[in-house]
Amino acid sequence: MKAVRRISTTSRITPTRWVHPQSSIIRASISSKASSSKSQNQIDNKANNSTLATLKPTPPEVPFFQELKPPQTQHQQSPKQSILRDVTPLRQYEKLIDTGVLRGDDHQTRIIQKLQNLHTQLLDYEPQPIPDEAQSNSLLSRLFSRESPVPTSSPENTPKGLYLYGDVGTGKTMLMDLFYKTLPPSLKRKRRVHFHAFMIDVHKRVHAAKIAMGFNGGDPILPVARDLAREAYVLCFDEFQVTDIADAMILRRLLENLLKYGVVVVLTSNRHPDDLYKNGIQRSSFLPTIDLLNTKFEVADLDSGTDYRRIPRALSKVYYDPLTPENEQEINKLFDSFASANPSDPPIPNRKIMTWGRALIVPESTSKVAKFDFADLCDQPLSASDYLEVTKNFETIFIKNIPKMGLDKKDMARRFITFIDACYESKTKLFVTSEVPVFKVFSDDPNESLPQHHYMSDHMRSVMDDLGLSKDDVGTSSMFTGEEEVFAFARACSRLVQMGSKEWADTAGHS
Known part of the structure; x- marks a missing residue:
C-alpha cells in the first residue's frame, strides 16, 4: 500500500529485522493492528524488503513483484497447470x-x-478437515466440545x-x-x-x-x-x-x-x-x-x-541535512514534482484523515503524497495507530525540520521511532530534511563529558552487532537505557539507513 525509503552517507547498508523484542513502542504498534483488521492485514502481508542478493535499479517498466501472465498457446491450460x-x-x-x-548465485x-x-x-x-464443534459463536462451547478428538x-x-x-x-x-x-x-x-x-x-x-x-x-x-x-x-x-x-x-x-x-x-x-x-x-x-x-x-x-551489507550501493538522495535554505528548496521541489504527477489530484491544504474517531490534519497532500513538519507528527500526542493510518493513506511522505534529539526530546524520539517502524512496515517512500544525518538524530553529543560505558553498554554492543551497525555508523544515545528501548533505537537507525538506499528508492511505493 505504501512504500518506504532510506538513505545513508555510508557505503554500508544494513537491512533490519522485523523482529520486535518486547518493546512498548512496538507493542503499541502491534496492538493497533489487532484493533483494526485493515491495519492488521497491511502489516501481516507487507514486505520487509531485505536484500536477497545485490540489487540493481529496477527498470521502470518492470514492477518488483510483477505476476507473470500465462503464455498464449493453442491449447487451454487448466488453472493448476x-x-x-x-x-x-x-x-x-x-x-x-x-x-x-x-x-x-x-x-x-x-x-x-x-x-x-x-x-x-x-x-x-x-x-484434514477440522470440525467446528459448536454451532454457536460462544468460545465457551467450543472449548468444552468433545466432538473433535x-x-x-x-x-x-x-x-x-x-x-x-x-x-x-x-x-x-x-x-x-x-x-x-x-x-x-x-x-x-x-x-x-x-x-x-x-x-x-x-x-x-x-x-x-x-x-x-x-x-x-x-x-x-x-x-x-x-x-x-x-x-x-x-x-x-x-x-x-x-x-x-x-x-x-x-x-x-x-x-x-x-x-x-x-x-x-x-x-x-x-x-x-x-x-x-x-x-x-x-x-x-x-x-x-x-x-x-x-x-x-x-x-x-x-x-x-557474502555480506551484502558491505557491498557498496548507489545511494538515493532522500535525506537532506543540515537545515539550510538550499535543502529546504530542494525538498520543496521534490514534493512539487511528486504532487504534480496527476493533474486531476492536486495538493490540498489541511486534509483530514480519521483515526479512532479523531481527525488528524495533514498540512499539504494529494491522495498519495503528503508533506508534514516534524512537529506535526512527533510533537503532539499521536500513537502507533495514527502513524499506521498515515502510512496506509500515503505512499510517499515528506518530513521537514527533524531536530537532533536528546534527553529533553525523549517523547518526540519515541514517537519518531514508532513512525519509522510504521513507514518501514508499510514500505512508504520517505524524504526528509534534518539537522544532522537522519540516522544520527538520536546520537549524544560526543563532546559531552559522559562516561564511555554510558554510551555503549554490553547489551547495546550486542544489539548493534546483531543489526550490523557500528557506533561510527549511527552513534549511540544515552536516553535509551532499557533493553526494549535500546533495541527500538538500534532497529530504527538500521531501518533509516536501509530506507535511504538506491534499492529502496527504486522499489518502495509499489503495493
Whole structure:
C-alpha cells in the first residue's frame, strides 16, 4: 500500500529485522493492528524488503513483484497447470534475475529450490478437515466440545515446514515474500505475519480461553491452536525470535498442536534453532521447542559467505541535512514534482484523515503524497495507530525540520521511532530534511563529558552487532537505557539507513 525509503552517507547498508523484542513502542504498534483488521492485514502481508542478493535499479517498466501472465498457446491450460508453469518461487526468482533486479548465485538458487519444492507439495496438499464443534459463536462451547478428538500426530501427507535462518542482509524477508506471493490464489487459508505480532495475537487468544474455561481450568493452548489451524493451514512467520519467558513457555505446545492439525509453517530467523533464547530465564523449559524445530522442520542456512551489507550501493538522495535554505528548496521541489504527477489530484491544504474517531490534519497532500513538519507528527500526542493510518493513506511522505534529539526530546524520539517502524512496515517512500544525518538524530553529543560505558553498554554492543551497525555508523544515545528501548533505537537507525538506499528508492511505493 505504501512504500518506504532510506538513505545513508555510508557505503554500508544494513537491512533490519522485523523482529520486535518486547518493546512498548512496538507493542503499541502491534496492538493497533489487532484493533483494526485493515491495519492488521497491511502489516501481516507487507514486505520487509531485505536484500536477497545485490540489487540493481529496477527498470521502470518492470514492477518488483510483477505476476507473470500465462503464455498464449493453442491449447487451454487448466488453472493448476498455469500456476505450476508460471507463478512459482523459482520462476519469479529467475524473472527478477532476467530483468536485472537481482544477481543470482548458486547458493540462492539452492534456497529458492527448497521453497519451490514446498510450493509444489502445497499445490496438491489438502489438510484434514477440522470440525467446528459448536454451532454457536460462544468460545465457551467450543472449548468444552468433545466432538473433535485431538490428533496425536501430524497427518502423513503434511509437507515438512522450513526454518530459514541467516544474518541481517541475507534476504530472509524477501525469500518469505517471494514464497508467500506465489502461493496459488486457490489456497485461501494462509497467513503471513511478523512473529511478534503473531505472539501478541496468541496471548490474547490464550487469555480469552482461560476466561472461558473459568475455575475448572484446562489447557488453553489446544483450542487456540485449533482455531488458528482453521484460519490458516499455511503460516509464514517472519523474524522468529524468542526473547520473552511467556512466549518460551507456550511455543512448544502451540507448535506441536499446529503441526498435529496439519499446519505447514515457514519461519525466518537470524539464529539457528540451537541459539534461540540463549541465556533466557528457565531456558531448559525451552529446549523441547528447539528439538521440535530441528526435527520437524527443514533447517536451512541463508549465509552464502557474502555480506551484502558491505557491498557498496548507489545511494538515493532522500535525506537532506543540515537545515539550510538550499535543502529546504530542494525538498520543496521534490514534493512539487511528486504532487504534480496527476493533474486531476492536486495538493490540498489541511486534509483530514480519521483515526479512532479523531481527525488528524495533514498540512499539504494529494491522495498519495503528503508533506508534514516534524512537529506535526512527533510533537503532539499521536500513537502507533495514527502513524499506521498515515502510512496506509500515503505512499510517499515528506518530513521537514527533524531536530537532533536528546534527553529533553525523549517523547518526540519515541514517537519518531514508532513512525519509522510504521513507514518501514508499510514500505512508504520517505524524504526528509534534518539537522544532522537522519540516522544520527538520536546520537549524544560526543563532546559531552559522559562516561564511555554510558554510551555503549554490553547489551547495546550486542544489539548493534546483531543489526550490523557500528557506533561510527549511527552513534549511540544515552536516553535509551532499557533493553526494549535500546533495541527500538538500534532497529530504527538500521531501518533509516536501509530506507535511504538506491534499492529502496527504486522499489518502495509499489503495493
